[in-house]
Amino acid sequence: MADKLMLEVITPSRAVVREEVEMVVAPGEWGEFGALPNHAAYLTAIKLGELRYKVGNKTEYAIVSGGFAEIVADRATFLVTSAEKSHEVDIARALKAKERAEQRLQAVAAKREAIDVARAQAALQRALWRLKIAERAK
Protein backbone atom coordinates (compact mmCIF):
# COMPACT_ATOMS: atom_id res chain seq x y z
CA MET A 1 0.00 0.00 0.00
CA ALA A 2 1.45 3.23 -1.06
CA ASP A 3 1.26 6.24 1.18
CA LYS A 4 2.04 8.65 -1.62
CA LEU A 5 0.18 9.65 -4.71
CA MET A 6 2.05 10.05 -7.99
CA LEU A 7 0.66 13.29 -9.38
CA GLU A 8 1.07 14.09 -13.05
CA VAL A 9 -0.35 17.17 -14.71
CA ILE A 10 0.14 16.88 -18.44
CA THR A 11 -0.65 19.45 -21.11
CA PRO A 12 -0.13 18.98 -24.84
CA SER A 13 3.12 20.92 -24.71
CA ARG A 14 4.73 19.64 -21.52
CA ALA A 15 4.36 17.86 -18.21
CA VAL A 16 3.77 20.63 -15.68
CA VAL A 17 3.84 18.63 -12.48
CA ARG A 18 5.34 15.22 -11.95
CA GLU A 19 5.95 14.40 -8.31
CA GLU A 20 4.88 12.32 -5.37
CA VAL A 21 2.32 14.07 -3.23
CA GLU A 22 0.31 13.25 -0.15
CA MET A 23 -2.93 14.75 -1.24
CA VAL A 24 -4.43 16.53 -4.19
CA VAL A 25 -7.52 18.73 -4.39
CA ALA A 26 -8.87 19.56 -7.83
CA PRO A 27 -11.86 21.31 -9.43
CA GLY A 28 -14.05 18.53 -10.81
CA GLU A 29 -17.05 18.93 -13.04
CA TRP A 30 -19.38 18.57 -10.05
CA GLY A 31 -17.33 20.60 -7.62
CA GLU A 32 -14.04 20.30 -5.90
CA PHE A 33 -12.81 16.89 -4.90
CA GLY A 34 -9.84 15.64 -2.95
CA ALA A 35 -7.87 12.49 -3.55
CA LEU A 36 -5.63 10.64 -1.14
CA PRO A 37 -3.43 7.64 -1.91
CA ASN A 38 -5.33 4.42 -2.61
CA HIS A 39 -8.27 6.23 -4.05
CA ALA A 40 -10.84 4.18 -5.95
CA ALA A 41 -10.48 4.27 -9.72
CA TYR A 42 -12.05 7.53 -10.71
CA LEU A 43 -12.47 9.36 -13.97
CA THR A 44 -13.79 12.89 -14.05
CA ALA A 45 -13.97 15.99 -16.16
CA ILE A 46 -11.96 18.93 -14.87
CA LYS A 47 -13.00 22.52 -15.19
CA LEU A 48 -11.04 25.72 -14.86
CA GLY A 49 -9.82 26.29 -11.34
CA GLU A 50 -7.24 25.78 -8.68
CA LEU A 51 -5.33 22.60 -8.13
CA ARG A 52 -3.81 22.13 -4.68
CA TYR A 53 -1.41 19.44 -3.68
CA LYS A 54 0.46 18.71 -0.52
CA VAL A 55 4.12 17.71 -0.47
CA GLY A 56 5.38 17.21 3.06
CA ASN A 57 4.19 20.21 5.04
CA LYS A 58 3.96 22.48 2.05
CA THR A 59 0.92 23.08 -0.08
CA GLU A 60 1.51 23.93 -3.70
CA TYR A 61 -0.93 25.63 -6.02
CA ALA A 62 -1.46 25.49 -9.75
CA ILE A 63 -4.06 26.61 -12.22
CA VAL A 64 -5.64 24.03 -14.49
CA SER A 65 -8.08 24.59 -17.31
CA GLY A 66 -10.52 22.20 -18.92
CA GLY A 67 -9.66 18.57 -19.33
CA PHE A 68 -10.07 15.41 -17.33
CA ALA A 69 -8.38 13.41 -14.63
CA GLU A 70 -7.86 9.74 -14.05
CA ILE A 71 -7.13 8.50 -10.59
CA VAL A 72 -6.10 4.91 -10.10
CA ALA A 73 -4.85 3.72 -6.70
CA ASP A 74 -1.58 5.61 -6.30
CA ARG A 75 -1.55 7.58 -9.51
CA ALA A 76 -3.40 10.78 -10.36
CA THR A 77 -3.12 11.88 -13.97
CA PHE A 78 -4.55 15.18 -15.11
CA LEU A 79 -4.85 15.83 -18.83
CA VAL A 80 -5.65 19.48 -19.32
CA THR A 81 -5.37 22.02 -22.13
CA SER A 82 -3.24 24.31 -20.02
CA ALA A 83 -1.70 24.38 -16.56
CA GLU A 84 0.72 26.58 -14.68
CA LYS A 85 2.22 26.39 -11.25
CA SER A 86 1.53 29.39 -9.04
CA HIS A 87 5.00 30.87 -9.47
CA GLU A 88 4.93 30.37 -13.23
CA VAL A 89 1.89 32.56 -13.82
CA ASP A 90 2.67 35.59 -15.91
CA ILE A 91 0.93 38.28 -13.87
CA ALA A 92 1.40 41.10 -16.37
CA ARG A 93 -0.12 38.97 -19.08
CA ALA A 94 -3.02 37.94 -16.90
CA LEU A 95 -3.73 41.56 -15.97
CA LYS A 96 -3.74 42.54 -19.62
CA ALA A 97 -6.01 39.65 -20.49
CA LYS A 98 -8.36 40.67 -17.69
CA GLU A 99 -8.52 44.25 -18.93
CA ARG A 100 -9.11 43.17 -22.49
CA ALA A 101 -11.89 40.79 -21.51
CA GLU A 102 -13.55 43.42 -19.33
CA GLN A 103 -13.45 45.95 -22.13
CA ARG A 104 -15.00 43.46 -24.49
CA LEU A 105 -17.77 42.66 -22.07
CA GLN A 106 -18.47 46.34 -21.53
CA ALA A 107 -18.60 46.85 -25.28
CA VAL A 108 -21.16 44.08 -25.46
CA ALA A 109 -23.18 45.59 -22.63
CA ALA A 110 -23.19 48.91 -24.43
CA LYS A 111 -24.19 47.07 -27.64
CA ARG A 112 -21.36 48.68 -29.51
CA GLU A 113 -19.94 45.48 -30.82
CA ALA A 114 -21.29 42.07 -31.53
CA ILE A 115 -18.69 39.68 -30.23
CA ASP A 116 -18.57 36.31 -28.65
CA VAL A 117 -19.72 36.89 -25.09
CA ALA A 118 -19.00 33.37 -23.98
CA ARG A 119 -15.44 33.63 -25.18
CA ALA A 120 -14.82 36.93 -23.47
CA GLN A 121 -16.27 35.61 -20.25
CA ALA A 122 -14.12 32.50 -20.44
CA ALA A 123 -11.06 34.66 -21.01
CA LEU A 124 -11.99 36.80 -18.02
CA GLN A 125 -12.43 33.75 -15.84
CA ARG A 126 -9.05 32.40 -16.87
CA ALA A 127 -7.39 35.73 -16.13
CA LEU A 128 -9.05 36.01 -12.72
CA TRP A 129 -8.02 32.49 -11.74
CA ARG A 130 -4.48 33.14 -12.88
CA LEU A 131 -4.26 36.25 -10.72
CA LYS A 132 -5.74 34.46 -7.75
CA ILE A 133 -3.26 31.63 -8.03
CA ALA A 134 -0.32 33.94 -8.63
CA GLU A 135 -1.32 35.55 -5.33
CA ARG A 136 -0.83 32.18 -3.63
CA ALA A 137 2.81 32.08 -4.60
CA LYS A 138 3.53 35.07 -2.36
Place this chain on the structure above:
Amino acid sequence: MATLKDVLRKIGAVKKTQQITKAMNMVAAAKLRGAQAKMENFRPYAGKFAEVIGSLSAHLNVEASPLLEQREVKNIELLLVTADRGLCGSFNGNLNNVAEKFLRAKGAEGVGTSLVCLGRKGRDYFRRRETNMRASHIDVMGRFDMSNAITIAQDLASRFIGGESDEVYVVSAHFISMAIQRPVTRKLLPISPEELGGPGETAGAAREYLYEPSPEQLISSLLPTHVNVQVYSAMLETSASEHAARMTAMDNASRNCKDLIRSLSLTYNKARQAAITRELMDIVGGAEALKK
Protein backbone atom coordinates in the same frame (compact mmCIF):
# COMPACT_ATOMS: atom_id res chain seq x y z
CA MET B 1 37.46 23.84 -73.83
CA ALA B 2 36.58 26.33 -71.12
CA THR B 3 39.21 28.84 -70.23
CA LEU B 4 40.98 28.71 -66.89
CA LYS B 5 39.14 31.71 -65.57
CA ASP B 6 35.72 30.30 -66.44
CA VAL B 7 36.41 27.08 -64.61
CA LEU B 8 37.72 28.92 -61.60
CA ARG B 9 34.60 31.06 -61.46
CA LYS B 10 32.40 28.00 -61.70
CA ILE B 11 34.26 26.33 -58.83
CA GLY B 12 33.70 29.44 -56.73
CA ALA B 13 29.98 29.41 -57.51
CA VAL B 14 29.58 25.75 -56.61
CA LYS B 15 31.49 26.28 -53.38
CA LYS B 16 29.11 29.05 -52.40
CA THR B 17 26.13 26.84 -53.17
CA GLN B 18 27.66 24.16 -51.03
CA GLN B 19 27.99 26.59 -48.13
CA ILE B 20 24.31 27.42 -48.41
CA THR B 21 23.17 23.81 -48.57
CA LYS B 22 25.39 22.94 -45.62
CA ALA B 23 23.95 25.80 -43.59
CA MET B 24 20.42 24.75 -44.49
CA ASN B 25 21.21 21.23 -43.46
CA MET B 26 22.29 22.43 -40.04
CA VAL B 27 19.29 24.69 -39.63
CA ALA B 28 16.99 21.81 -40.57
CA ALA B 29 18.77 19.60 -38.04
CA ALA B 30 18.21 22.16 -35.28
CA LYS B 31 14.55 22.62 -36.24
CA LEU B 32 14.07 18.88 -36.40
CA ARG B 33 15.28 18.60 -32.83
CA GLY B 34 12.72 21.23 -31.84
CA ALA B 35 9.93 19.41 -33.63
CA GLN B 36 10.97 16.10 -32.13
CA ALA B 37 11.05 17.63 -28.67
CA LYS B 38 7.49 18.82 -29.22
CA MET B 39 6.52 15.34 -30.29
CA GLU B 40 8.19 13.91 -27.19
CA ASN B 41 6.30 16.34 -24.96
CA PHE B 42 3.03 15.59 -26.63
CA ARG B 43 3.38 11.82 -26.51
CA PRO B 44 2.42 11.32 -22.84
CA TYR B 45 -0.70 13.43 -23.39
CA ALA B 46 -1.70 11.62 -26.55
CA GLY B 47 -0.93 8.21 -25.07
CA LYS B 48 -2.93 8.76 -21.91
CA PHE B 49 -5.73 10.33 -23.88
CA ALA B 50 -6.01 7.33 -26.18
CA GLU B 51 -6.01 5.04 -23.16
CA VAL B 52 -8.84 6.86 -21.43
CA ILE B 53 -10.92 7.17 -24.58
CA GLY B 54 -10.31 3.48 -25.23
CA SER B 55 -11.59 2.55 -21.81
CA LEU B 56 -14.63 4.75 -22.30
CA SER B 57 -15.39 3.48 -25.78
CA ALA B 58 -17.42 0.60 -24.32
CA HIS B 59 -19.97 3.22 -23.29
CA LEU B 60 -20.14 4.69 -26.72
CA ASN B 61 -23.38 4.93 -28.60
CA VAL B 62 -23.99 6.77 -31.82
CA GLU B 63 -26.37 9.27 -30.25
CA ALA B 64 -23.74 10.33 -27.73
CA SER B 65 -22.18 12.94 -29.93
CA PRO B 66 -22.86 14.51 -33.34
CA LEU B 67 -19.24 13.75 -34.20
CA LEU B 68 -20.08 10.05 -34.46
CA GLU B 69 -22.95 10.37 -36.89
CA GLN B 70 -22.57 8.33 -40.08
CA ARG B 71 -24.36 9.91 -42.98
CA GLU B 72 -24.75 9.23 -46.65
CA VAL B 73 -21.67 10.79 -48.19
CA LYS B 74 -22.49 13.70 -50.46
CA ASN B 75 -19.72 16.10 -49.58
CA ILE B 76 -16.31 15.46 -48.18
CA GLU B 77 -13.68 17.78 -46.86
CA LEU B 78 -9.96 17.24 -46.94
CA LEU B 79 -7.41 18.80 -44.65
CA LEU B 80 -4.04 18.82 -46.36
CA VAL B 81 -1.05 19.40 -44.13
CA THR B 82 2.13 20.43 -45.95
CA ALA B 83 5.22 22.46 -45.22
CA ASP B 84 5.44 26.21 -45.62
CA ARG B 85 8.77 26.05 -47.37
CA GLY B 86 10.28 24.12 -50.20
CA LEU B 87 13.77 22.73 -50.78
CA CYS B 88 12.99 19.52 -49.03
CA GLY B 89 13.10 17.06 -51.91
CA SER B 90 9.86 15.48 -53.01
CA PHE B 91 8.23 15.93 -49.60
CA ASN B 92 5.57 18.50 -50.53
CA GLY B 93 5.15 17.07 -54.01
CA ASN B 94 4.29 13.67 -52.58
CA LEU B 95 1.71 15.12 -50.22
CA ASN B 96 0.14 17.19 -52.97
CA ASN B 97 -0.01 14.19 -55.29
CA VAL B 98 -1.73 12.06 -52.70
CA ALA B 99 -4.24 14.81 -52.00
CA GLU B 100 -4.92 15.45 -55.67
CA LYS B 101 -5.44 11.77 -56.43
CA PHE B 102 -7.73 11.46 -53.44
CA LEU B 103 -9.83 14.45 -54.47
CA ARG B 104 -10.03 13.23 -58.05
CA ALA B 105 -11.11 9.74 -56.96
CA LYS B 106 -13.80 11.19 -54.73
CA GLY B 107 -14.88 13.59 -57.45
CA ALA B 108 -15.22 10.68 -59.90
CA GLU B 109 -17.61 9.02 -57.46
CA GLY B 110 -19.80 12.08 -57.73
CA VAL B 111 -19.00 13.33 -54.27
CA GLY B 112 -18.60 17.03 -53.70
CA THR B 113 -15.16 17.92 -52.41
CA SER B 114 -13.66 20.84 -50.62
CA LEU B 115 -10.16 21.44 -49.39
CA VAL B 116 -8.57 23.09 -46.40
CA CYS B 117 -4.85 23.72 -46.75
CA LEU B 118 -2.48 23.96 -43.88
CA GLY B 119 0.92 25.07 -45.07
CA ARG B 120 1.89 27.31 -47.95
CA LYS B 121 3.12 24.68 -50.38
CA GLY B 122 -0.21 22.88 -50.52
CA ARG B 123 -2.09 26.11 -50.95
CA ASP B 124 0.16 27.31 -53.76
CA TYR B 125 -0.19 23.99 -55.56
CA PHE B 126 -3.96 23.82 -55.41
CA ARG B 127 -4.51 27.50 -56.03
CA ARG B 128 -3.43 26.92 -59.60
CA ARG B 129 -5.76 23.96 -60.02
CA GLU B 130 -9.46 23.49 -60.18
CA THR B 131 -10.28 22.67 -56.64
CA ASN B 132 -12.74 24.06 -54.21
CA MET B 133 -10.36 25.46 -51.61
CA ARG B 134 -12.41 26.66 -48.71
CA ALA B 135 -9.72 27.90 -46.40
CA SER B 136 -5.99 27.96 -46.04
CA HIS B 137 -3.73 28.53 -43.09
CA ILE B 138 -0.19 29.52 -43.81
CA ASP B 139 2.79 30.38 -41.65
CA VAL B 140 1.54 28.23 -38.82
CA MET B 141 3.79 25.22 -39.35
CA GLY B 142 6.91 26.83 -37.97
CA ARG B 143 5.79 27.87 -34.52
CA PHE B 144 2.42 26.32 -33.90
CA ASP B 145 1.07 25.19 -30.61
CA MET B 146 -2.05 23.33 -29.68
CA SER B 147 -4.25 26.43 -30.02
CA ASN B 148 -3.76 26.57 -33.81
CA ALA B 149 -4.71 22.94 -34.06
CA ILE B 150 -7.81 23.57 -31.95
CA THR B 151 -8.95 26.45 -34.15
CA ILE B 152 -8.61 24.34 -37.29
CA ALA B 153 -10.10 21.21 -35.78
CA GLN B 154 -13.10 23.08 -34.40
CA ASP B 155 -13.70 24.69 -37.76
CA LEU B 156 -13.72 21.27 -39.44
CA ALA B 157 -15.92 19.80 -36.72
CA SER B 158 -18.50 22.59 -36.85
CA ARG B 159 -18.83 22.16 -40.62
CA PHE B 160 -19.30 18.46 -40.11
CA ILE B 161 -21.94 18.98 -37.43
CA GLY B 162 -23.63 21.60 -39.58
CA GLY B 163 -23.97 19.00 -42.35
CA GLU B 164 -21.84 20.87 -44.84
CA SER B 165 -19.44 17.97 -45.04
CA ASP B 166 -20.33 14.33 -44.43
CA GLU B 167 -16.81 13.00 -44.05
CA VAL B 168 -13.55 14.70 -43.22
CA TYR B 169 -10.14 13.32 -44.16
CA VAL B 170 -6.60 14.36 -43.38
CA VAL B 171 -3.59 14.01 -45.66
CA SER B 172 -0.36 14.47 -43.76
CA ALA B 173 3.12 13.03 -43.50
CA HIS B 174 3.83 10.08 -41.27
CA PHE B 175 7.23 10.24 -39.63
CA ILE B 176 8.64 6.72 -39.80
CA SER B 177 12.32 7.48 -39.45
CA MET B 178 14.89 10.09 -40.33
CA ALA B 179 15.10 8.64 -43.83
CA ILE B 180 11.48 7.66 -44.45
CA GLN B 181 8.44 9.88 -44.31
CA ARG B 182 5.31 8.75 -46.01
CA PRO B 183 2.12 10.61 -46.87
CA VAL B 184 -0.93 9.07 -45.23
CA THR B 185 -4.64 9.61 -45.63
CA ARG B 186 -6.80 9.20 -42.56
CA LYS B 187 -10.43 9.67 -41.82
CA LEU B 188 -10.98 12.29 -39.16
CA LEU B 189 -14.76 12.47 -39.01
CA PRO B 190 -17.10 10.81 -38.29
CA ILE B 191 -15.16 9.18 -35.50
CA SER B 192 -15.48 5.42 -35.74
CA PRO B 193 -15.86 3.68 -32.37
CA GLU B 194 -13.61 0.77 -33.44
CA GLU B 195 -10.77 3.16 -33.98
CA LEU B 196 -11.07 4.57 -30.47
CA GLY B 197 -10.95 1.21 -28.75
CA GLY B 198 -7.38 0.65 -29.84
CA PRO B 199 -4.61 -0.66 -27.61
CA GLY B 200 -6.07 0.94 -24.50
CA GLU B 201 -9.20 -1.18 -24.53
CA THR B 202 -7.99 -4.28 -22.81
CA ALA B 203 -6.23 -2.33 -20.09
CA GLY B 204 -9.22 -0.10 -19.53
CA ALA B 205 -11.86 -2.80 -19.55
CA ALA B 206 -10.24 -4.50 -16.61
CA ARG B 207 -10.78 -1.43 -14.44
CA GLU B 208 -14.04 -0.30 -12.97
CA TYR B 209 -14.06 3.45 -12.74
CA LEU B 210 -16.24 5.80 -10.82
CA TYR B 211 -17.35 8.25 -13.44
CA GLU B 212 -18.26 11.84 -12.94
CA PRO B 213 -20.39 12.91 -14.76
CA SER B 214 -21.77 9.79 -16.47
CA PRO B 215 -19.46 7.97 -18.89
CA GLU B 216 -21.77 8.91 -21.77
CA GLN B 217 -21.46 12.59 -20.96
CA LEU B 218 -17.77 12.27 -20.33
CA ILE B 219 -17.01 10.71 -23.66
CA SER B 220 -19.15 13.14 -25.61
CA SER B 221 -17.20 15.99 -24.05
CA LEU B 222 -13.92 14.25 -24.80
CA LEU B 223 -14.62 13.55 -28.47
CA PRO B 224 -14.04 17.13 -29.66
CA THR B 225 -10.70 16.99 -27.89
CA HIS B 226 -10.01 13.75 -29.70
CA VAL B 227 -10.36 15.63 -33.01
CA ASN B 228 -8.02 18.35 -31.73
CA VAL B 229 -5.45 15.76 -30.72
CA GLN B 230 -5.64 14.11 -34.14
CA VAL B 231 -5.10 17.40 -35.96
CA TYR B 232 -2.31 18.44 -33.65
CA SER B 233 -0.45 15.19 -34.01
CA ALA B 234 -0.81 15.41 -37.81
CA MET B 235 0.77 18.86 -37.64
CA LEU B 236 3.58 17.70 -35.40
CA GLU B 237 4.40 14.70 -37.55
CA THR B 238 4.33 16.71 -40.76
CA SER B 239 6.60 19.33 -39.27
CA ALA B 240 9.11 16.76 -38.06
CA SER B 241 8.95 14.98 -41.42
CA GLU B 242 9.49 18.24 -43.27
CA HIS B 243 12.72 18.96 -41.42
CA ALA B 244 13.94 15.41 -41.77
CA ALA B 245 13.20 15.52 -45.51
CA ARG B 246 15.03 18.82 -45.82
CA MET B 247 18.02 17.45 -43.99
CA THR B 248 18.23 14.53 -46.36
CA ALA B 249 17.75 16.75 -49.41
CA MET B 250 20.41 19.21 -48.26
CA ASP B 251 22.78 16.40 -47.43
CA ASN B 252 22.42 15.10 -50.97
CA ALA B 253 22.87 18.57 -52.39
CA SER B 254 26.07 19.11 -50.40
CA ARG B 255 27.39 15.78 -51.60
CA ASN B 256 26.57 16.65 -55.20
CA CYS B 257 28.39 19.94 -54.78
CA LYS B 258 31.43 18.09 -53.54
CA ASP B 259 31.40 15.79 -56.57
CA LEU B 260 30.97 18.74 -58.86
CA ILE B 261 33.88 20.59 -57.26
CA ARG B 262 36.07 17.54 -57.62
CA SER B 263 35.36 17.11 -61.32
CA LEU B 264 35.71 20.85 -61.94
CA SER B 265 39.05 20.93 -60.13
CA LEU B 266 40.20 18.12 -62.36
CA THR B 267 39.18 20.07 -65.45
CA TYR B 268 40.87 23.13 -64.04
CA ASN B 269 44.15 21.32 -63.34
CA LYS B 270 44.14 19.69 -66.73
CA ALA B 271 43.59 23.04 -68.43
CA ARG B 272 46.31 24.61 -66.30
CA GLN B 273 48.82 21.90 -67.20
CA ALA B 274 47.90 22.13 -70.84
CA ALA B 275 48.55 25.86 -70.73
CA ILE B 276 51.94 25.34 -69.03
CA THR B 277 52.92 22.73 -71.56
CA ARG B 278 51.91 25.02 -74.38
CA GLU B 279 53.98 27.83 -72.96
CA LEU B 280 57.02 25.60 -72.52
CA MET B 281 56.70 24.43 -76.11
CA ASP B 282 56.67 28.05 -77.19
CA ILE B 283 59.77 28.89 -75.18
CA VAL B 284 61.64 25.80 -76.33
CA GLY B 285 60.57 26.41 -79.91
CA GLY B 286 61.76 30.03 -79.65
CA ALA B 287 65.13 29.01 -78.16
CA GLU B 288 65.66 26.41 -80.89
CA ALA B 289 64.95 29.01 -83.53
CA LEU B 290 67.49 31.46 -82.03
CA LYS B 291 70.23 28.82 -82.02
CA LYS B 292 70.12 28.45 -85.75
